[in-house]
Amino acid sequence: MADTQQVDERKVTRLAKRISSFSKAHGGAEGQIAHLGERGARIVLVGADGGWGDLVAPSYELAEKAVEKAGITRHETFDGEFAAKVQTGPYEWKRMAGIQLGG
16 A cells, blocks of 8 residues: 555656646646546646646546645636636647548
8 A cells, every 4th residue: 555655646746747847837827637537637737828738647636636736726627717828829720620621
């Protein structure tokens, strides 16, 4: 049991460092955690500059601990106000158009 806790703590620490690095690179960050079923949980990050990214944690519990350890604001849902902070560029628009057109 102790080994599992130690491995989990390392995973939390690694995720928290990645979240903190994203936050530092983007002038701060906010996040939201979404269940991915058996695969774990997705941590969606939105920077103060509108940049965005995501990470996958092996469980929802570990994602919660990592976000808490990183000290960013956590949103319960990815609502309109939070989503409006995301800045998309030509790459995203081209990719979205390609998906819609079957590309």
